[in-house]
Amino acid sequence: MALIVQKFGGSSVASPEHIKRVARRVADTVDQGHSVVVVVSAMGDTTDDLIDLAVKVSPKRSAREMDMLLTTGEQVSIALLAMALQDIGKDSVSLTGWQAGIRTEAVHSKARITDMDPTRIFSELKEGKVVVVAGFQGISDGGDITTLGRGGSDTTAVALAAALKADLCEIYTDVEGVYSTDPRVVKHARKLQEISYDEMLELANLGAAVLHPRAVEYAKQYKVPLMVRSSFKPTPGTLVKEVATMEKGIVVSGIAHDLNVAKVALIGVPNRKDNLQLVFNTLAKESINVDIIVQSVVHNDRSDISFTVTKDDLTRTLEVLTSLQSTLGAKEIVCEEDLAKVSIVGAGMISNPGVAAQMFQVLSENGMYIKMVSTSEIKVSCVIDAADVHDAVRALHTAFGLDAVEAATVAK
């Protein structure tokens, strides 16, 4: 008998029918003799509906009051799921974030969990109940209701699993697991049986939307085994754990791509030691996230500084740079929009130094021009023309031996 934390997102509890299906799914696990703690998000569009209401009431919406408002969404879900479980004979109890002992910073809309007090959950489990916990929410030391921000319910599930020393944390979602690449791009994408936290973290940060990076970080920190699996099918899913069992000959685990990439370059910037920090500090103050940065020395006294931002941030980035241009003494500001980033991720790279070179070769053989490169221990990213990116993903998927025998079934 194991203790399992199961998390179901908003699309899994979108209607009364969905909630009843989730209840049956949870009951199956109980019938296998396990203790279960369920974490749920707000039903489908509830959060958007509540935001609409707030917009109609006031243009000023304090973060504290938005948290007060939005946390009702999960509270509705937990009550309904507890009823659905009771209806099929499973004793159960719903708990809000504060009742479940989820303590956070006194920050609204994006609080981090500071502490967990699982006393109440343990006492309910001891009475043989399924405990249904509201995701995404907690309580500050001052007694205010807080929310964890994006990816919040995943984080709640992982944090609970850590505090309860659960045997497994299952994240139910609308895909069957973590794929070697986007099955919508590569028909023969392979569902991974296992993946390491670090690889998952790179993939999550590269836009594989299956798990939120914060939840993966938390899982890595507390060594919580995560299972990503389908809400709709009983198939096994992908296990995320400390060190994944390496499949023979597989160096690269996954290939990610991102079409939301714009490149900006400052041309002919005089080499002064504070120029780089001036550019990137100013951008940081404007909350503009910079991804890949490349500085190339052109002449002895001048460099070109290029970097990527998301397309949404491009206009503001150019405004910032224009305001700095004379201070920097930059000759020119240029930008390029129709770009994409393709990345290979794999823990096996560390011991295989030729992987980056192999990636460059595949792209070059396919006539693709690499505009920027960025590497980490387990990742290589290249910026290329947006028009080439799907072909690049397919070519790399085949070249690194990831193609599955059977075509993936794309959920949804």
Next chain:
Amino acid sequence: MALIVQKFGGSSVASPEHIKRVARRVADTVDQGHSVVVVVSAMGDTTDDLIDLAVKVSPKRSAREMDMLLTTGEQVSIALLAMALQDIGKDSVSLTGWQAGIRTEAVHSKARITDMDPTRIFSELKEGKVVVVAGFQGISDGGDITTLGRGGSDTTAVALAAALKADLCEIYTDVEGVYSTDPRVVKHARKLQEISYDEMLELANLGAAVLHPRAVEYAKQYKVPLMVRSSFKPTPGTLVKEVATMEKGIVVSGIAHDLNVAKVALIGVPNRKDNLQLVFNTLAKESINVDIIVQSVVHNDRSDISFTVTKDDLTRTLEVLTSLQSTLGAKEIVCEEDLAKVSIVGAGMISNPGVAAQMFQVLSENGMYIKMVSTSEIKVSCVIDAADVHDAVRALHTAFGLDAVEAATVAK
């Protein structure tokens, strides 16, 4: 500068526009230099919508989980009202029942308040904030969310006013105050300037839906002055307090009527000392509320027992009596449905013994047959034919000198 508790019901916060209007109303009071605590109910139909959801999820709906579900309604209202107040420059903070320190019995759907800890409210008021509190809800010693049942938000407001030692508790509603009788029946109904707790309690119990009897009882117990006034008009309303200033020559303050009355009679019941308790204990166990009871001795050894119940309970009442008939030895069970109860209420009756006789005379002069009578210190009720009841109310209203000079404006 006074401390004022203001309560707005569901129809006063039914839409974002309504909420903004309530915010302006609260802001007016703040601008007069007062500290304000606002109690709100769930928006318009929210509670019904949540019940519909629960019905779709499960035929079994545990009271605990229904409380968890329904309390989200007020939580939405408080967040939105706090935002609306902030939007017009009034610093404010919303508090759920548990945050406001409203402790209740560990009973769901109809908990009674056991204790109030106003620490948080006082500290927020000290910071110059308007405190917006969720009505209808509290927390049990075990940390579970509870609800106060029908009339709950009125009770929250009165209990808060008592705990905070507020100078006044204002109940905003869709009528302009407490009337001498239903303005829909008597055009010249008079809005009372003042009424005593006891009179209000009788009127509330007799179906004047302005205030819930529990809230009035609470106000009487803690001597909280209550002002019942309109959400829509700035008119003064009716003040409910310990002893109302008696208007000259006014013995009767109000006239109430109730059309939901059925009469049942057990004919020829042998006079055994346990027969009465057997009948009424059995009805009580079935949660059937009995109102007026009359026992009349017909012969030396047999009586007729008659009593009134609501029309909804008539069928079940007859079933109970039929099952008891042979045990009781009753000859016959009869019932009558097209009945109504008309009542006169007034603290002045205590010192005016002829009031009941005057009521009987008015009814008899108008050709109405009195079927049952029930009296208390400040109330006389008569059961008459339903067809006569509106005429009876009008005749009594005139006879006891209650007709106003101008016709009442009927709100809504």
